[in-house]
Amino acid sequence: MRDQFLIEGLGNRQTLRGSIPVRGSKNGVLPVMAASLLFKHPLRCLNVPDIEDINRMSELLFGLGAPVEKIREREYRIHGNKASLSKLETSIAKRFRASIILTGPLLARFGKVTFPFPGGCVIGKRPIDLFLEGFKKMGASVTERNEQFTLTVPKKLVGADIFFKIQSVTATETFLLAAVLAKGVTTLRNVALEPEVTSLAEFLSKSGVKIKGIGTSTLSIEGGGLLSSLEGYTTIPDRIETGSFLILGALTSNDLTITSCNPESVRALIETLKECGVLIEERARSIHIRGWKGNTEKSPKDISIRTHEYPGFPTDLQAPFVVFLTQMWGEGVVFETIFEGRLGYTEDLKQMGASITLWDAQRALVKGKTVLKGMEVNGPDIRAGLAFIIAAIVAKGRSVINNVYYVDRGYERLENRLRDIGVSITRINGETGEQY
């Protein structure tokens, strides 16, 4: 639990090289694990990353009576069909936001679900109004007692026309799943278009659900019976991991290949990096970085990004991109539009030597190029945790990254993959000092 990373910074040297593989997408497979509750038989999931959030989802499913069996490396069989309970264990559900996705299939299958306000990274208020309003439209009544929500439906959820006033990834996924067993047709409008949502919709469609509008902003789902899939689900590559490696490569390498990824899923970042002068070659399933050219003190760049729903610039890559901007000659303006509390980590980057001015809670001006100095930092959430790792690799001197649990929530044994491309990184037990 108390693991730390010890990183010896490269201090501006472009020495990383080789290839680094991308694992399956955390946010791609978590909703599919929840979908296992809608299947007649155990569901096979492939290319599942070995990360803490998968362990938490497995524990929640186990608590519902649905064991998750690890068949071999990255392959699981989920016995969602065996679930018999519909109350989420509070202590686990409060640890990750994706736990709320289970409410959709549980309510659809059992007509009742009890859950706490979901936890997850502290990056903003992250309310659940879209969920409660949507379920009410589908015929559920909502009660809240002792910080627990209970939703009940008299018989079955009924299809409804739901307009999301904000595009929400997990709300779209939750209602896609709820609609599968509902009576009649459910129409979801202004849905999220993130690849994880599309992948879930495509998988449901292949498993027998009649869905219209996949890949568009309106989805229409015809309710029916339990689902079946012989081949199971193969997790799509993690686009946030892909993008973070791309940023790391741009900063530290003239020859790095990111493999097992989908370049199209990080289009917004690739185009932005190219605009900054990063040399990038795309192939079908890999991306090759050949260095960063033309950005000097005499020819600075000015760049501005605003985070946006897919296919815009992902909020989950905002923190790693700010690290990139600290190394760019010129000025970068960053506008975080999705979460209102997602620039807090910049304080620590400033301590490392970055020149960052917060105009307000959601807008920052980053002036570069600055020399970052290694120091001890606390990873505040999954994505900023990785941003600190990138900053520590770029920095001069040694850094200690605390709260590695956050990084382990989303990235599989990152240190092994980073070491393979030349990073000096060690995992140590923060209590005993033991290296492993």
Ligand code: EPZ
């Ligand atoms: C998903 O979170 C991801 N999590 C996040 O990744 C990601 O940052 C985010 O989408 C945006 O891409 C998972 O998929 C498990 P939203 P989610 O609902 O679904 C507001 C990670 O590290 N909103 O799309 O929780 C919300 O406050 C995480 O893996 C409401 O107002 O995000 C935000 O401003 C961090 N009411 C906006 O919608 C609601 O009921 C979009 O958030 C729900 C959301």
